[in-house]
Amino acid sequence: MVATAPTIEPLTAAAQIEKWHGLLLRFAGKYARRYQIDPDEAYQWIVLHILEQWDTYAPSRGAFTTWLHVVVPNAFRDLKRQITMRSVLCVSLSAPAGAGSRDGGRTLGDFVPDLSLPDVGDEVADRTSREEVRAAITRLADPERTVIEKRFFRDEKLSPRDRGILAGAMASLSAMLA
Numbered sequence: 001m002v003a004t005a006p007t008i009e010p011l012t013a014a015a016q017i018e019k020w021h022g023l024l025l026r027f028a029g030k031y032a033r034r035y036q037i038d039p040d041e042a043y044q045w046i047v048l049h050i051l052e053q054w055d056t057y058a059p060s061r062g063a064f065t066t067w068l069h070v071v072v073p074n075a076f077r078d079l080k081r082q083i084t085m086r087s088v089l090c091v092s093l094s095a096p097a098g099a100g101s102r103d104g105g106r107t108l109g110d111f112v113p114d115l116s117l118p119d120v121g122d123e124v125a126d127r128t129s130r131e132e133v134r135a136a137i138t139r140l141a142d143p144e145r146t147v148i149e150k151r152f153f154r155d156e157k158l159s160p161r162d163r164g165i166l167a168g169a170m171a172s173l174s175a176m177l178a
Contacts, residue, residue: 020065035079
């Protein structure tokens with residue numbers, strides 16, 4: 001009879017976290033001081049990152065603690081990026097626009113357009129364009145004008161013959177408006 005060596009199952013993420021709890025607390029203290037966050041939050045961040053990255057841990061490539069020395073700093077680099085993004089993105093629109101007196105006491109919000117209000121320039125351009133298109137349509141021959149009215153103003157279904165006329169009418173309109 002041949003004896004076989006027992007296989008050792010690798011520990012789960014939860015078991016590794018429990019086993020290395022002391023080391024994780026030291027990491028948490030170190031990074032809490034560095035990033036000025038609560039040590040409990042740092043510990044939770046480490047555990048969360050271990051769980052998220054667990055599928056990258058391969059016992060055959062190295063010890064769990066070696067893997068931790070790569071994963072934990074990366075976790076805090078990610079946290080730093082998130083904190084930086086939040087601080088950049090969370091600027092109050094009531095903040096002063098400039099440091100000098102040249103800004104006239106304006107705030108950042110004064111430079112943000114109110115998208116709920118119509119843009120007068122766009123309105124004038126749209127109205128002018130609509131008027132030019134309507135004038136061009138009235139200059140079309142009767143069958144072309146009728147097909148355009150059917151298609152765009154009355155939303156009627158076009159016959160194959162009407163679709164051919166529409167193609168010619170659109171080409172004529174393009175030439176008139178160019």
